[in-house]
Amino acid sequence: MTHKPGIVITGASGRMGQMLIRTVLESGKATLAGAVEREGHEWVGRDVGEMMGGQAVGVTVTADALEAFSKAQAVIDFTAPEATLAFSKLAAQARAVHVIGTTGMTDEQIAQLEPASRHAVIIRAGNMSLGVNLLVQLTKKVAAALDEDFDIEVIEAHHHHKVDAPSGTALMLGEAAAEGRGVKLADVRDSGRDGITGARKRGDIGFTAIRGGDIVGEHDVLFAAAGERIVLRHLATDRAIFARGALKAALWGQDKGPGQYDMVDVLGL
Numbered sequence: 001m002t003h004k005p006g007i008v009i010t011g012a013s014g015r016m017g018q019m020l021i022r023t024v025l026e027s028g029k030a031t032l033a034g035a036v037e038r039e040g041h042e043w044v045g046r047d048v049g050e051m052m053g054g055q056a057v058g059v060t061v062t063a064d065a066l067e068a069f070s071k072a073q074a075v076i077d078f079t080a081p082e083a084t085l086a087f088s089k090l091a092a093q094a095r096a097v098h099v100i101g102t103t104g105m106t107d108e109q110i111a112q113l114e115p116a117s118r119h120a121v122i123i124r125a126g127n128m129s130l131g132v133n134l135l136v137q138l139t140k141k142v143a144a145a146l147d148e149d150f151d152i153e154v155i156e157a158h159h160h161h162k163v164d165a166p167s168g169t170a171l172m173l174g175e176a177a178a179e180g181r182g183v184k185l186a187d188v189r190d191s192g193r194d195g196i197t198g199a200r201k202r203g204d205i206g207f208t209a210i211r212g213g214d215i216v217g218e219h220d221v222l223f224a225a226a227g228e229r230i231v232l233r234h235l236a237t238d239r240a241i242f243a244r245g246a247l248k249a250a251l252w253g254q255d256k257g258p259g260q261y262d263m264v265d266v267l268g269l
C-alpha cells in the first residue's frame with residue numbers, strides 16, 4: 001500500500017485510546033488524522049502527544065467527531081456503547097472504515113449498527129488479538145468434538161476499571177462453544193451464580209468474571225468431565241496486541257465494500 005490512510009482515534013485519553021495513538025504513530029503504515037474525546041474533557045483543544053506526556057504530534061484533540069472523521073479514511077473506536085452507536089452514524093456519513101473494539105453492547109445496540117453498515121465498512125470484535133481469535137476457532141472445534149458429558153465454563157479476569165461483564169471476549173468464546181455444539185448461546189447461558197442455584201444444568205455454558213488490579217485480560221475455556229478436564233487459555237500481558245489488531249483491521253477495510261466484518265475476516269482464520 002503506497003497511500004497511508006489517515007486514522008482517527010476516539011476515546012483518545014483512554015487506556016486503549018493512548019495505546020492506539022502510539023501504535024498508529026509508530027506503524028509507518030498510517031497517519032494519525034485526529035483524536036476525539038468527549039465534550040468537556042480536559043484533553044480537548046490540546047495536542048494529543050503532549051497530553052500523553054511526550055512531544056507534540058500536531059494533532060489537537062477535538063470533541064467534533066464528524067469534522068475529524070470527514071478528514072480520515074478510518075476511525076478506531078474503543079469507547080463505550082452509546083458513544084460507539086453515535087460514531088457509527090458519523091463514520092458512515094464520512095464513508096470512513098469504522099473499527100469497533102467497544103464491548104458491553106446489547107443485542108439491540110448491535111442491531112442499530114446495521115443502517116451504518118449499508119454505507120460504510122464496520123469491523124467489530126470483542127477482542128482484536130490474533131491469539132484470541134485463534135482460540136475462538138479452537139473452542140468451536142473442541143466443543144464440536146465433545147458431547148455434553150463435558151461441562152463448558154468460560155472464566156475471565158480483567159483489571160478493576162472494567163465496567164462490563166462477561167467480557168466481550170468471554171462472550172465470543174461462549175458463542176463459539178455454543179456454535180460448536182449446535183445450540184444457541186442465549187438458550188444455555190448461565191452467568192452470575194450466587195446463592196442456592198441448584199445443580200448445574202447439563203449442556204449449560206457458564207461464565208465467571210474476576211475483576212482485580214491491573215490484569216490486562218485472561219480467558220480460560222474449561223471443558224470438565226468425570227475424570228478429566230481440558231483448558232484452553234489465552235493470557236494478554238500487553239494492550240499492544242489489541243491495538244495492532246485494530247490497525248490491521250483499519251488497513252484491511254480500505255478496499256472492502258460496505259458491510260459488517262469481524263477479525264476472523266481480517267485475519268483470514
Ligand SMILES: NC(=O)C1=CN([C@@H]2O[C@H](COP(=O)(O)OP(=O)(O)OC[C@H]3O[C@@H](n4cnc5c(N)ncnc54)[C@H](O)[C@@H]3O)[C@@H](O)[C@H]2O)C=CC1
Nearest residue numbers: 011014015016037038078079083101102103126127128242
Ligand atoms: N476489542 C478489543 O480487543 C478490546 C476492547 N476493549 C474495550 O474498549 C473499551 C474501552 O476500554 P478502555 O480503553 O480500557 O476504557 P477507558 O475508560 O480507559 O477509555 C474509554 C475512553 O472513551 C472515552 N469516551 C467515552 N465516551 C465518549 C464519547 N462520547 N466521545 C469521545 N470519547 C468518549 C472516555 O472519555 C475514555 O477516554 C471497553 O469497552 C473495553 O472493553 C479494550 C481492550 C481490547
Ligand SMILES: O=C(O)C1=N[C@H](C(=O)O)C[C@H](O)C1
Nearest residue numbers: 103126127162167168169217
Ligand atoms: O476492557 C478490557 O480491558 C478488555 N476488554 C475486552 C473484552 O471485554 O473482552 C478485550 C480484552 O480482554 C481487554
